[in-house]
Amino acid sequence: MKENLRETLLGGQSFSWKEEDGGVFSAVLNEKVYRIETLEDAKRDPYLYDYFDFAYDYEKAKEEIAKKDGILKEATESVGTIRLLKQEPFLTTISFILSQNNNIKRIKGLYDRISKEYGHMVEPGYYSFPTADEMKRVSVERLRELGCGFRAPFIYDAVMKADILKDVYDLDFDEAEKLLMTIKGIGPKVASCILIFSYQKRDGFPIDVWMKRVMNEYYPGKDKTYFAPYEALSQQYLFSWIRSKGN
DNA sequence: CACCAGGCCGTGC
DNA sequence: GCACGGCATGGT
Numbered sequence: 079m080k081e082n083l084r085e086t087l088l089g090g091q092s093f094s095w096k097e098e099d100g101g102v103f104s105a106v107l108n109e110k111v112y113r114i115e116t117l118e119d120a121k122r123d124p125y126l127y128d129y130f131d132f133a134y135d136y137e138k139a140k141e142e143i144a145k146k147d148g149i150l151k152e153a154t155e156s157v158g159t160i161r162l163l164k165q166e167p168f169l170t171t172i173s174f175i176l177s178q179n180n181n182i183k184r185i186k187g188l189y190d191r192i193s194k195e196y197g198h199m200v201e202p203g204y205y206s207f208p209t210a211d212e213m214k215r216v217s218v219e220r221l222r223e224l225g226c227g228f229r230a231p232f233i234y235d236a237v238m239k240a241d242i243l244k245d246v247y248d249l250d251f252d253e254a255e256k257l258l259m260t261i262k263g264i265g266p267k268v269a270s271c272i273l274i275f276s277y278q279k280r281d282g283f284p285i286d287v288w289m290k291r292v293m294n295e296y297y298p299g300k301d302k303t304y305f306a307p308y309e310a311l312s313q314q315y316l317f318s319w320i321r322s323k324g325n
Numbered sequence: 326c327a328c329c330a331g332g333c334c335g336t337g338c
Numbered sequence: 339g340c341a342c343g344g345c346a347t348g349g350t
Binding site: 181222226229 | 345346347
């Protein structure tokens, strides 16, 4: 099955993208507005080439994952090829702090409101997600007004500690997870998402409410080591699959 | 009205 | 170490 750009961009690993009329996906990244219709469009741009992780062979990885067992075979065949995006660390950190006990639609709304409030306009109607420096003027009260709810103090803490994000590159998964969890509001699940969708740590295996269902029902007694060396990508396929099935 | 969403924190044991 | 309630907000 072919590439599934929609699932990659809108399936819950990024909150930057939206689908406009005519099958155009747009996002503000790297100080400009990107508009793409196909993966080939992304391949031509140097920034997006890296962002879409073209150095990695996702077709081969998918084939290997499908061989693992019948569930993964079904999951991979149900959705098309999914990629793991390489997103900017601060943006990703705030995004997944927002994600806790929340739904994708509302996360995107909060992401957009934070961009408009603390980022800057790069085109009429299009705002960049703020850098940590731009968010230094943040207040917990204002974040609550924007709708962040109980996550407001967590975001504040992340802004104040944003310097540690540059240290994550040198660490293995367990060390990196431990460091990220020194930020309030970051637990194992949020840390895993940040490490996968920003730092390309492919041995992450985030377990949210959907993945709990998958693990309890289809992989009782197993943990992420079963899926090695494709933990993160396997998880994405299972996540997409179970959500598309509903319940 | 209830229950849920890409969970985590604080408390109690 | 594990279990549990609480948590802001908006949708169904």
